[in-house]
Each structure stands twice: as C-alpha cells, then as structure tokens.
Amino acid sequence: MKFELFGYQVDAAADIVSALEEGYARFNKNGKLTAVSLAAPTGAGKTVIATAVIEQLLYGSDSTTPRTYTTVLWVTDDPSLNEQTKRKMLQASSLIQPGQLVTVDDSLDQKTLDRGKVYFINIQKLGKTTSYVTTGNKRQHSLWDIIGNTIETCGDDFLLIIDEAHKGTATNNGRKSITARLMDGTDGALPPPPVVLGISATPERFVDAITRGGQRTLQPVSVDNEAVRLSGLIKDKISIRHPKESQPGDSTLLSLAIENLKSYDQLWAKYAQEQNEPVVSPALVIQIKAKATDAELREVLDTLAEQWSILDGKAIGHSFQDHSTLNLGTRSVRYAAPQDIQDDQYLRVVLFKEALSTGWDCPRAEVMFSFRTAQDYTYIAQLIGRMVRTPLARRISTDGVLNTVALYLPHYDDDQVAKVVKSLESDEGGLTPSIEID
Numbered sequence: 001m002k003f004e005l006f007g008y009q010v011d012a013a014a015d016i017v018s019a020l021e022e023g024y025a026r027f028n029k030n031g032k033l034t035a036v037s038l039a040a041p042t043g044a045g046k047t048v049i050a051t052a053v054i055e056q057l058l059y060g061s062d063s064t065t066p067r068t069y070t071t072v073l074w075v076t077d078d079p080s081l082n083e084q085t086k087r088k089m090l091q092a093s094s095l096i097q098p099g100q101l102v103t104v105d106d107s108l109d110q111k112t113l114d115r116g117k118v119y120f121i122n123i124q125k126l127g128k129t130t131s132y133v134t135t136g137n138k139r140q141h142s143l144w145d146i147i148g149n150t151i152e153t154c155g156d157d158f159l160l161i162i163d164e165a166h167k168g169t170a171t172n173n174g175r176k177s178i179t180a181r182l183m184d185g186t187d188g189a190l191p192p193p194p195v196v197l198g199i200s201a202t203p204e205r206f207v208d209a210i211t212r213g214g215q216r217t218l219q220p221v222s223v224d225n226e227a228v229r230l231s232g233l234i235k236d237k238i239s240i241r242h243p244k245e246s247q248p249g250d251s252t253l254l255s256l257a258i259e260n261l262k263s264y265d266q267l268w269a270k271y272a273q274e275q276n277e278p279v280v281s282p283a284l285v286i287q288i289k290a291k292a293t294d295a296e297l298r299e300v301l302d303t304l305a306e307q308w309s310i311l312d313g314k315a316i317g318h319s320f321q322d323h324s325t326l327n328l329g330t331r332s333v334r335y336a337a338p339q340d341i342q343d344d345q346y347l348r349v350v351l352f353k354e355a356l357s358t359g360w361d362c363p364r365a366e367v368m369f370s371f372r373t374a375q376d377y378t379y380i381a382q383l384i385g386r387m388v389r390t391p392l393a394r395r396i397s398t399d400g401v402l403n404t405v406a407l408y409l410p411h412y413d414d415d416q417v418a419k420v421v422k423s424l425e426s427d428e429g430g431l432t433p434s435i436e437i438d
Helices: 007-030 048-057 080-091 145-158 178-184 204-213 225-231 250-275 294-306 374-384 414-423
Strands: 033-039 071-076 101-103 118-122 157-164 196-200 216-222 237-241 285-287 316-318 327-328 331-335 347-350 365-370 404-408 434-437
Touching: 007 033, 007 048, 007 145, 007 196, 007 216, 007 225, 033 048, 033 178, 033 204, 048 080, 048 157, 048 196, 071 080, 071 145, 071 178, 080 101, 080 118, 118 374, 145 157, 157 178, 178 196, 196 204, 204 216, 237 414, 250 285, 250 294, 250 365, 294 327, 294 331, 294 347, 365 374, 374 414, 414 434
Parallel strands: 033 196, 033 216, 071 118, 071 157, 101 118, 157 196, 237 404, 237 434, 285 347, 285 365, 316 331, 316 347, 365 404
Antiparallel strands: 327 331
8 A cells, every 4th residue: 555554444454354255255155145344434534444455355465365356346326436436546555556447437348347457336327217227229238237247257256345335225115226236136137246345434224234134244344433533634623603693794704714715825835844745725615505696606706816816717616517617707617526626736716516515525625615504504514524634634733723624604693503513413424523613
C-alpha cells in the first residue's frame, strides 16, 4: 500500500481476509455460503481498508497465499461513488494497476468477467428496462448472464462486494431487490456467490438480510469508533452559525461565510509554509434552493466575486442534475462531478442541490452555506457527515481552527438548529465531532 494504514485499518483488513479465506474453505468443503460484514463509522477509511483486502487477495501477504485469478464485482447504487472509489484505490494501492479497475459500460459484452480484475457496477444497469440485460441490438451477452457465468466459472475465485450495504438488501412484498438477487442468486439462473462482503457504516440491514435468508454463515468485522476518533481522520468541531433574533439578508451571511473561507485559506497557507506541507485549498459548498431562479443564482455569484475576487470563472462549479454549463447572462458556471471536486484545485466554490449526499468525499470542504429551509434538517445533518474528514488525514496540532468545519444556516431558528444537532448526534454510522452553536 502507498498509504501508511492506521493500526485499526491494518487489523480490519487482516480480519476480513481471514474471514474470506474461511468462507472459501467452507465453500470448497461442503458448499456452504458466507457473508462478511465490515462495520466502520463514516470517515474511518472503508475504501482504504477494502483496497488493502483486495491487494492481499490478489497479491498475497506474509501470512496469505495470493489468489491471482480472483474476480471482484463491486456493487453500489451510485456511479459517481464507484468512480471515486476507483480513484481512491489507485491512490492507495502500490500493486493494483489502472487496467485492473473496470467500470461496467456498454463495451462490456463477453461471456465472463476477466480474472484478476475489479469490476464496478451500479445496480441501475441491472434493471429490467435497461439495454444491458437484453441480448440483440449488437449485445451478445446480458449482464446477468455475464455475472452468472463468472460465478459459475470462478467458484471460490469470485468475490461480490456490496458498498453502502445498508441500501437495497431488503425484500419488499416478497420481491427481492437487485442487490438481494445478486447475493442470493435467482432460481438457478444466477448461482449465489460463495462469499459476499458487505461494507457499511450502519450494517444492520445487511446483517438482517443475511440472518433472514439463513443460507450464509455471517462473519462480522467491526472498527472501534474510539480508534477512528484518535486517528485524527475526523474534524474535532462543527461550528453551526445562524441568526439568533433578527433575520439578516442572505447575502450578508453569505459574505460572512466567504470571510470564513478566506480565513481558512490564510491559515492553511501559513501552516503549509511553516511545516513544509502540501497546500490545502479550502472549499465553500453552497446548497441552493430546489427551485432557485437565475436571478437568485446571479446574486450569489455577484456576492462571491464582490467579497473575494478569486471566486469567479473556473473557481466556481455546480453539481446540479443538469450536467451542462449554467449560462446566467454575463456569467457562466461549469459542471463539476461530485467525485472530481476534491482533486479539482481550481474549484473553490460548489453550488449544489442534493448531489453531494453520496458519491462525494471532499476533505477540503471547510465551509457550508445553505439556502434551504428548516424542513431539511435531517438531510443537512446527513450531508455534514460528508464534510468532517480532515484534509491531511490527521489532526493539526498547531492550530485548532484547522480542525473545524463551519456551517451557515440563515433560515433556521433555535428549535430547528437543535434538530440538526440531534440528527448529527443520532447518526449511528458516524463519529460526531463536538458541536458549537454560534
């Protein structure tokens, strides 16, 4: 691994590999199926742990024999999340090559998946109305057939990984979801994979699905929350700022958020110079109302440019559902895919509506401003969980401000802010930093 793993990450990866090997041995001995669940809080580095697992499977370790011909199918419900996972794997692994990480697309039309590779698929491609699941029209093999043939051919050299495994594993009204069908097989047409690995901050639904099914031996692996907290991967404090009595204009509070961004920028620049560290370019994410008008968007852009001249042109992007450039009179705003935000160093401000709840990991996002109303408190609490990672993957000991995140809620009163705090603190899958109300 290129990354130096924390102790709990090393232990979790080793425990998972051991559980997988036991599962494969169980399958070879008596055909029994296994499910391994990884429970790790948000920010623990689940992708890094999974990368270490795949590395050890394919290339072996001091205590394990390599399974060079293993085929891995990585499943989520979000193509953006898959792309970000691929990127992280290449950053973290010293052995896995780009050609081994394959996004399933129209070009994949072969009897089986290749050995020694990791295939990423979002479940929408397996829906019954898509072109991926039918033959003809230049497609010789449906995706379901390709997966089934691969499981049948590879046997104990196949691994199904379900990321965000709390989603889509339930059975509704007797009908299995696509994820459940992948795990359980489908009446002989799709054999069940010998071993399944489910990854989630909240694995209860995955565990319940395995327990209810009764056909798999469950081997749970969990990460200790306190070990993650001590690692410094999570910010120490969330500062929530909202009007206490009078209601100032949105542009007034947005100006304060921009000043906050400038302050972070100066502190990170100072830290980088003094410590000879990489420069962190903090970002501001702005949650726009669902039906914001062009005039309202132009007002936001005007405020950004007026308060800090660098916040113009390439420095601003959007992650709206429409992936095209926004043309707003004399100004335009380029589209920024969620998975690209962290590495796009030109980007300092991102406008979004709902796209940043999944498939997004941006540790340099230090400030958030929401134009949303108080009814969105649960959604905002979930979103903040995506922002609490530390930019350098460690706590900054020389400046406590760099261990904080600032959140502006101009349309919230005390009662609604209390609900945000409650939602944050009740997030079983996350590590909640201390919360300061300003």
